[in-house]
Amino acid sequence: MMSFKEFISGISFKSLQPHMPLTYTDEFSNTILPEEDEQxxxxxxxxxSIPKMSTLALGTIIxxxxxxxxxxxxxxxxxxxxGFTFLCGLVNNRNKKCIGIDNFSEFGSPREDFLTRFSSxxxxFHHFYDMDYVDYFKTCHNSPIGFYLYDGAHDYDNQLKGLQLAEPFFAKNCIIMVDDTNFEHPRQATLDFMSGSTNKYEIIMDAKTACNGxxxxWNGVMILQKLNE
Incomplete structure (x- = not known):
């Protein structure tokens, strides 16, 4: 079995590459996974098929x-x-603790659609909290985190806060995934989080794309790994 780092570094694309201008392509035929591609x-x-602001490649990473x-x-x-990114983590991982948080304050508030999918x-071991992420970390969370995805508001302050509030729970070798890093604010907030932390992190993936969508x-992704306890 490939390590996580080997897997993400081995993802490739048949024709449309991340740096190329957007043209129509079938992401299933375009995306080539280095292991268990068909499966x-x-x-x-x-x-x-769920409405998403993400891709097959990002879903497989999760x-x-x-x-x-x-x-x-x-x-x-x-x-x-x-629910796309969260459910990608749940599939075939029934014994893994998975926690989703959202108060559905943006993008049409698809609460009922998500809850229907989540129940399926x-x-x-899978849990969902319908609340603000700041309140969640201050009042609810108590588990060490092995994989963290912040996909809330991507302004600088929220991106930085989303990382800082979760950091005390990051286990050694925790994977931290930040999307929309084509944009300046989430990218800079992530870099400032790393430089301001007493912990050590390695950027194991930093992929930009020619455009959003x-x-x-999609719109760029950075993946970090915590190196120390």
Missing amino acids: MKKTLFEIC NKGIAQMEDHLAFVNVGVWN YRSE HPTF
Whole structure:
């Protein structure tokens, strides 16, 4: 089995590359996974029909990361929207602790649609909190985090706060995924979070795309790994 770092570095694309201007392409045929390509695409095929601001490639990164996460750790996803990224973590990971948080304050508030989908995929280890992420971390969270995805508001202050509030729970080797890093504010907030932290982090992936909505890595992604306890 490939390590997580080997998997994400091995993702490639058949024709449309991240730096190329957007043209129509079928992301399933364009995306080439370095391991279990056919199996992973079958696993996520149904979920990829959910309205999303993400891609198959990003979904496979999440699914692989949760699959390799130690059982006592948690996957935490701030900002679930219609559920694509969160549910990508749940599929075939029924024994992994997965936590989603969203108060549905943006993008049409698809609360009922998400809850219907969540009820179809969840196990007893999967939880959702309908609340603001700041309140959640201050009053509810108590588990060490093995994979963290902040996908809430991407202004500088919220991006930085979303990382700082979760950081005390980051386990050693925790994976931190930040999307929309084509934009200046989430990128700079992430870099400032790293430079201002007493912990050590490694950027294990930093992919930009030619535009927002790109079928490779959408609007850019950064993936960090915490190196120390």
